[in-house]
Amino acid sequence: MAASNTAVIEVRDLVVDLKGNRILNGVTLDVYRGEILGFVGASGAGKSVLTRTIVGLLPKQAGRIDVLGVNLDQAGELQRQEIERRWGILFQQGALFSSLTVGENVEFPIREYLDVSERLMTEIAITKLEMVGLKPDVYRKYPSELSGGMIKRVALARALALDPEILFLDEPTSGLDPISAGDFDQLILTLQRTSAMAVFMVTHDLDSLHTICDRIAVLGEGKIIEAGNMDRMLASQHPWLRAYFHGVRARAGRKAAN
Amino acid sequence: MTAGILLSGQPQGDRIELNAAGSWTAEYAGAIEPQVEAAIRGVTARSIFINLARIDYLDTYGAWLLERTLRNWTNQGRDARLIGLREDYRGLFEKVHAGTQKLAPAARGPNSIMAMLESIGITMTGVGADLALFAQMMGSLILAFKRVILRPSTFRFTSTIHQLERVGWQAVPIILLITVLIGAILAQQGIFHFRKFGADIYVIDMVGVLVLREIGVLIVCVMVAGRSGSSYTAELGAMRMREEVDALRTMGFDPIEVLVLPRMIALVIAVPILTFLGSMAALYGGGLVSWLYGGIPPEIFLARLREAVSGTTFEVGMIKAPFMALVIGVVACVEGLQVQGSAESLGEKTTNSVVKSIFLVIVLDGIFAMFFASIGM
Numbered sequence: 001m002a003a004s005n006t007a008v009i010e011v012r013d014l015v016v017d018l019k020g021n022r023i024l025n026g027v028t029l030d031v032y033r034g035e036i037l038g039f040v041g042a043s044g045a046g047k048s049v050l051t052r053t054i055v056g057l058l059p060k061q062a063g064r065i066d067v068l069g070v071n072l073d074q075a076g077e078l079q080r081q082e083i084e085r086r087w088g089i090l091f092q093q094g095a096l097f098s099s100l101t102v103g104e105n106v107e108f109p110i111r112e113y114l115d116v117s118e119r120l121m122t123e124i125a126i127t128k129l130e131m132v133g134l135k136p137d138v139y140r141k142y143p144s145e146l147s148g149g150m151i152k153r154v155a156l157a158r159a160l161a162l163d164p165e166i167l168f169l170d171e172p173t174s175g176l177d178p179i180s181a182g183d184f185d186q187l188i189l190t191l192q193r194t195s196a197m198a199v200f201m202v203t204h205d206l207d208s209l210h211t212i213c214d215r216i217a218v219l220g221e222g223k224i225i226e227a228g229n230m231d232r233m234l235a236s237q238h239p240w241l242r243a244y245f246h247g248v249r250a251r252a253g254r255k256a257a258n
Numbered sequence: 259m260t261a262g263i264l265l266s267g268q269p270q271g272d273r274i275e276l277n278a279a280g281s282w283t284a285e286y287a288g289a290i291e292p293q294v295e296a297a298i299r300g301v302t303a304r305s306i307f308i309n310l311a312r313i314d315y316l317d318t319y320g321a322w323l324l325e326r327t328l329r330n331w332t333n334q335g336r337d338a339r340l341i342g343l344r345e346d347y348r349g350l351f352e353k354v355h356a357g358t359q360k361l362a363p364a365a366r367g368p369n370s371i372m373a374m375l376e377s378i379g380i381t382m383t384g385v386g387a388d389l390a391l392f393a394q395m396m397g398s399l400i401l402a403f404k405r406v407i408l409r410p411s412t413f414r415f416t417s418t419i420h421q422l423e424r425v426g427w428q429a430v431p432i433i434l435l436i437t438v439l440i441g442a443i444l445a446q447q448g449i450f451h452f453r454k455f456g457a458d459i460y461v462i463d464m465v466g467v468l469v470l471r472e473i474g475v476l477i478v479c480v481m482v483a484g485r486s487g488s489s490y491t492a493e494l495g496a497m498r499m500r501e502e503v504d505a506l507r508t509m510g511f512d513p514i515e516v517l518v519l520p521r522m523i524a525l526v527i528a529v530p531i532l533t534f535l536g537s538m539a540a541l542y543g544g545g546l547v548s549w550l551y552g553g554i555p556p557e558i559f560l561a562r563l564r565e566a567v568s569g570t571t572f573e574v575g576m577i578k579a580p581f582m583a584l585v586i587g588v589v590a591c592v593e594g595l596q597v598q599g600s601a602e603s604l605g606e607k608t609t610n611s612v613v614k615s616i617f618l619v620i621v622l623d624g625i626f627a628m629f630f631a632s633i634g635m
Contacts, residue, residue, distance in 0.1 A: 098600035115288040120323075123359060124287075127322050130357035139361055144599035163284050163317035194350035195317065 006033045007066075008166050008198045009054060014063035016046070016053050023049045025222030027063070031166070036192055036199040038209045040244065041219030047202045050219065051168055054200075055089060056080075068165060085113045087166040088159030092174065094151040096143040102129070102154050103139040109161045128157040133187060149180045153187075160191065167192070169201040173208055181205060185212050206249060218244075261286040263293065274303035275341075279312035282320020294323050298330045306331055311342030321347070321354040388592075388614070395514075395592045399522060402515040418520040425486040425521075426528030430535060433481055437536035440477055441469060441543030449552040458552050462559055463566035465544035470571045474537030476623060479582045482529055483615040487590035490521055491611035494594025495604045503595065513595070522587045529583035530576055537575060570635050578626050582619050589615040 009031040016024040023046040031037050041047045052058045054065055056072065065072050067083050075083065096105050106125040110116065116124075126136050132153040143151060152172065159167060172188065173181035185205075189212045192199050203209065209216055210230060217227040218241060226236050233245050265277040276297065282290060308324060310316075324340065331338035343351060406413045448461035494517060497503050503513050541563070548554040554562075593611040597604050 099602040110284075114284055116319075117288070117291055120287060120291055120319075122361075123326065124319060124322060126359050126361060127318060127354055127357050130359075131318070131353050136359060136361045142600070144603075160318075163319065190349065190353070194347075194353055196346070 007031060008033050008068055009200065010064075010066040011050075011054065012064040012066075014050070014053065014065065015061040016049055016058060017061050018049060018058070022222060024053070027219070027222070027224055029217055029224055029227070031198050031200050032215075033165075033198055034192075034196045035214040036189070036201060036212055038213035038216045039200065039202045039219065040204065040209065040216060042240070045219045046222065047219055048170060051170060051200070051202055055087070055168060085109075085162055086164055087168065088162065088164035089168040090152070090155050090159045090170060090172055092170045094143070094155035096151060096155055096158070098143050100142075101139070102141050102143065102146070105143070105154060106158045106161050109158065113162060125157075125161070128160055129154070131160070131191065132157045133183070149176050149184075152176065152184065156187070156191075163195060163197075165197050167197055167199045169199060169203070171202055171204065173203065173205045178207075182207065182211075188212060206245075261289050263290075269303050272304040273307070274301055274305075275307045275309055276301070277309050277312060278324070279314075281315040282313055282323065283315050283317045284319045287319040287323065290320065290323055294327050298327055301331075303336075305337040306339075308338070308340050309342045310340055310344070310347075313344070313347075316344075316347045316350065318350065318354060321351050325351070325354050325357075391592050391596075392588060395518075395588050398512075398514045399519065399588070402512060402519045405512075405515065406519065412515070414516060414520045417516075418523050421521050421524035422528055424489075425482065425524050426531060429482065429485060429528070429532060432485070433478055433532050433536050434539045436481060437474065437477055437539040438543035438546075440473060441465060441540030441545075442547040444468060444473070444540070445544035445547040446551055449548065453552075458554065459558075459562060461548060461552065462544075462554070462562040465548075466541065466563050466567040467571055469537055469540040469544065470567055470575045472575070472623070474540055475533045475575045475578050475582065476619070477540075478529065478533045478536045478579070479586060479619045480616055482525070482532065482583070483586045483590075483619065484612055486525065486528075487586045487615045488608050488612050490587065490590035491594040491597075491608045492604065494518075494591060495597030495607055498595060498597045499599060499604065518587075518591045518595075521591065522584070525583040525587040526580045529586075530579040533576060533579040537572075574626075574630055574635055578623065581626075582622060585618045585622055586615040589618060 007030040009029070011027055011029040014024050014027040015022070027050060029050075039047055039050075049058060053060050054067070068086060070079060070083055072080065072083070096102075097108065100108065103122065103125050106128055107121050110121050110124060122139075126139055129136060129138060134150065134153050134157070138146065138150065138154065143154070146154065152175075156172070167188075169188070173184050176184060185208050188199060188201075191197075192212075201208070201213065213230070215227065215229055216233050218225050218233070218238075220238075220240055225238055226233065226241055233241060236242070236245075261280055263278070263280050265279065267275045267277060280286070308327070310324075313320070328338045328340070340351075445461055445465050448464050449458050452458050452461050452464075494503070497517070503517070506513050506516055545556060545559045548559050549556055590611045593607040593614070597607050
């Protein structure tokens with residue numbers, strides 16, 4: 001499904017300080033409905049800070065964040081909860097609750113937000129697990145019994161439990177082997193196409209950027225220094241972007257792709 | 259958005275067409291499910307079509323409810339299919355349709371009496387395993403200690419001093435505070451009851467002997483187990499969870515030597531000092547209350563104390579301290595190094611560490627009491 005022009009996330013002039021250091025200094029960014037936005041930047045540039053600020057884990061000093069047309073500063077408790085129900089977040093390490101089984105992890109948001117029968121909850125949890133490419137047997141396992149790739153998949157199933165309209169992914173393919181990473185990319189693409197959700201993906205994986213991202217935004221010096229499709233990134237004259245997209249690894253990747 | 263509904267159409271012979279409309283989404287799933295169940299039971303036709311043309315929104319929840327309905331009918335040997343599925347929902351439907359939902363039935367536990375017996379058995383074998391681990395840790399410690407003595411340059415002096423500051427120096431204020439209070443309470447209770455017999459003065463004997471022989475060292479050990487033992491377990495446990503212990507081992511270091519030995523040495527040095535400080539503070543508290551509450555002036559308190567307690571009383575308390583430190587430290591480190599991957603396991607081991615070390619400290623105190631009695635101290 002092609003990206004339409006309604007923005008699901010609007011960030012305007014966002015300023016965030018962390019322990020006295022200005023990390024973000026006037027970030028302006030839109031994420032549109034139905035697109036996969038790849039978000040890149042040097043390590044320590046504040047990618048995670050922006051993600052965490054949008055979802056409300058970090059306070060901001062100035063600026064405005066609208067999610068699904070609602071200004072989060074002015075939203076009341078209930079309205080905020082309503083918004084939180086409509087986004088899903090995949091943390092870098094999965095952040096599965098280690099004291100709950102896989103099934104209980106996926107059912108957790110469903111149990112909290114929806115009034116559905118126990119049976120439907122179980123069936124949906126298993127459906128989600130199967131959608132992310134896992135066997136139903138994992139339902140009763142504990143996160144400590146799973147491999148890194150499986151943990152990511154379970155975490156994705158949990159992020160998707162409520163059929164969110166926005167999915168935040170924090171380096172989804174880091175720590176996965178290239179085959180699993182490629183599978184995971186395809187999985188995200190398929191799931192995104194089936195449900196038309198917006199995906200906000202922080203990543204360093206050039207392959208992911210090439211293969212599944214509709215648009216790329218680049219963070220540097222506390223601002224968005226470039227946003228647009230891959231061609232625009234490759235054409236950019238910004239030194240960091242040239243180093244990033246024309247570096248040895250990028251060239252090797254393109255050669256392999258061709 | 260309106261809630262999803264499933265409308266029943268007029269049966270035409272053996273064929274029926276149902277109309278699904280509205281939003282078949284997570285939000286309305288709770289309301290849609292009963293309709294679907296009713297349809298599964300109510301429709302009797304052999305061949306069933308569900309027309310989805312009037313559905314506004316469909317997500318995994320709606321798709322699964324439709325899929326569940328179809329599966330039910332198909333399993334009954336009927337011909338059920340969807341018509342009018344929008345192109346953009348086809349991918350979602352295929353995903354849901356591909357799911358097998360095959361979940362092995364949960365293993366049923368034995369009945370409650372058997373379960374209770376089983377848990378007792380597991381606990382008892384656990385005690386044996388604990389003892390083995392305790393002995394193993396003691397052995398590893400002795401070996402590490404021997405290596406360090408043979409090659410003193412490998413001794414982690416900085417780490418030991420750092421641990422000593424944490425478990426010794428930083429514990430002084432809270433230990434002093436608690437032992438002053440304990441001494442004061444002992445003296446107050448003593449005076450209150452002894453006064454009935456006109457024996458107030460003997461409260462000094464009681465406080466002196468009790469504090470120096472038993473209470474001083476016990477209170478300090480309980481505090482240290484709760485304060486330092488738990489933090490040892492949590493630290494080592496967190497290091498195990500983050501594979502730091504494995505990293506040490508692969509670099510050719512012995513975790514016992516690097517992590518456990520400095521902590522043990524710090525504890526064995528700190529606990530006797532804390533016991534001494536704690537005992538003195540308790541005597542001070544006792545003296546203060548005897549003076550203010552019992553009217554026994556400090557000179558008399560000191561003179562009486564000199565008669566009541568001997569060097570032996572003090573020695574008995576102090577000899578116990580390093581052994582108890584050893585027990586607390588070994589239990590804490592054994593538990594810490596047993597932590598598995600989950601946060602829950604870390605909490606469980608930390609609790610175990612405190613409970614077991616306090617228990618063992620009291621058992622050890624009892625053994626010492628028998629020992630000192632038989633050698634006449």
